[in-house]
Amino acid sequence: MHPIPFNKPFLTGNESIYINEVISSGRLSGNGKYTHLCQDFFCNTFGFKKCFLTTSCTDALEMAAILIDIKPGDEIILPSYTFVSSANAFILRGAKVVFADSNKLNPNIDTHQIESLITSKTKAIVVVHYAGIACDMELIMNIASAHNLYVIEDAAQAIDSYYIYADGSRKALGSFGHLATFSFHETKNISSGEGGMLVINEDSFIARAETVYEKGTNRAQFLRNEIDKYQWMDVGSSFMPAEIVAAFLWSQLQEIQQIHNHRLFLWNLYYSALENSSIQSDFNLPFIPQYAAHNAHIFYIVCSDLHQRIEISHRLKQSHINSCSHYQSLHNSPFFLAHHPKVSLPYTEKFTNCLLRLPLYHSLQASDIDIIADCIS
Ligand SMILES: Cc1ncc(COP(=O)(O)O)c(C=O)c1O
Numbered sequence: 001m002h003p004i005p006f007n008k009p010f011l012t013g014n015e016s017i018y019i020n021e022v023i024s025s026g027r028l029s030g031n032g033k034y035t036h037l038c039q040d041f042f043c044n045t046f047g048f049k050k051c052f053l054t055t056s057c058t059d060a061l062e063m064a065a066i067l068i069d070i071k072p073g074d075e076i077i078l079p080s081y082t083f084v085s086s087a088n089a090f091i092l093r094g095a096k097v098v099f100a101d102s103n104k105l106n107p108n109i110d111t112h113q114i115e116s117l118i119t120s121k122t123k124a125i126v127v128v129h130y131a132g133i134a135c136d137m138e139l140i141m142n143i144a145s146a147h148n149l150y151v152i153e154d155a156a157q158a159i160d161s162y163y164i165y166a167d168g169s170r171k172a173l174g175s176f177g178h179l180a181t182f183s184f185h186e187t188k189n190i191s192s193g194e195g196g197m198l199v200i201n202e203d204s205f206i207a208r209a210e211t212v213y214e215k216g217t218n219r220a221q222f223l224r225n226e227i228d229k230y231q232w233m234d235v236g237s238s239f240m241p242a243e244i245v246a247a248f249l250w251s252q253l254q255e256i257q258q259i260h261n262h263r264l265f266l267w268n269l270y271y272s273a274l275e276n277s278s279i280q281s282d283f284n285l286p287f288i289p290q291y292a293a294h295n296a297h298i299f300y301i302v303c304s305d306l307h308q309r310i311e312i313s314h315r316l317k318q319s320h321i322n323s324c325s326h327y328q329s330l331h332n333s334p335f336f337l338a339h340h341p342k343v344s345l346p347y348t349e350k351f352t353n354c355l356l357r358l359p360l361y362h363s364l365q366a367s368d369i370d371i372i373a374d375c376i377s
Contacts, residue, residue: 004322005359010362035240051197051199053241056195067212073094074094077124082128083128083156097336100345102348111139111143124151125149129161134161134291153179155173189259189297190259195241213236213240282308283301296360309353309354323357
């Protein structure tokens with residue numbers, strides 16, 4: 001039996017052509033032709049107001065924390081079931097993170113818990129669309145607006161995923177929050193090796209974002225010939241990727257429809273192949289709320305307990321199939337526990353213990369899915 005890795009990056013074949021063009025142009029630093037092509041693509045395709053390519057989603061989150069002016073003592077509400085960067089970006093600026101539990105049926109933030117966590121110090125709600133599956137964005141935006149809070153969508157996994165309204169219309173994830181962040185890390189549906197993007201949907205952030213993005217200077221205005229020299233105007237840092245990274249990303253974006261159609265095809269094959277055994281063996285398949293149209297970023301199962309998850313991943317490993325658990329709850333992390341008392345977030349802990357991600361990548365074969373499903377059954 002041939003080994004089945006957990007992930008294999010997808011290459012369109014055009015990456016090296018565009019990268020070579022950048023090299024020959026002699027214009028290697030960021031904010032050039034390919035950066036603008038990518039940013040315009042995102043604004044035009046998904047209705048984002050303004051986009052800044054960054055070197056990672058982590059960077060984009062750090063930029064977001066600067067833009068909402070986080071000060072020591074400000075509180076941020078976020079799910080504990082997420083990647084460390086969703087919390088670290090705010091901790092770095094002195095914020096206190098307040099963790100909400102996951103939903104019972106999927107790892108996204110339990111929206112109904114949010115209001116009970118809001119205090120006079122709360123500044124923002126950070127939501128994570130786990131596996132590209134939408135959080136309840138209508139409710140979240142209503143809560144935020146009632147309490148005058150910012151919403152930041154950590155859409156690291158949610159490119160080309162949507163929230164569906166009751167009338168059937170849809171809106172792209174990343175277009176709801178005042179700010180949103182995406183990742184193009186190697187493991188994401190659309191990748192540039194490492195990479196990310198900050199989305200700004202609120203006009204009032206745009207001018208300052210240009211400065212923060214340019215290391216705290218008004219260089220963007222200088223490059224537009226609006227001023228004769230650029231100077232230090234604000235805090236800022238180095239968030240901009242090189243054109244080579246943007247050129248790689250552009251080749252992937254051109255194939256986004258085909259990439260997602262194929263991933264959804266594989267995701268649906270998994271779902272059908274495992275439907276019966278999930279009932280017999282007492283594990284759950286992903287729960288997709290009616291309001292979510294997802295991008296097949298992850299296919300996961302939720303085992304009945306830790307023992308079953310270890311057993312299934314061990315059996316898969318014996319057949320040379322790599323599966324992976326996912327986030328370790330942040331509220332139980334050594335860093336958080338060193339400064340805070342232990343709390344219990346039962347659904348977060350359930351997903352930490354029981355969620356198992358199965359291989360899902362473009363070149364995965366339908367016959368591989370049959371083998372994996374048989375092994376699990
Ligand atoms: C929810 C979430 N946010 C942020 C990140 C960080 O992304 P990056 O590696 O692009 O910094 C990840 C990484 O996978 C993630 O899963």
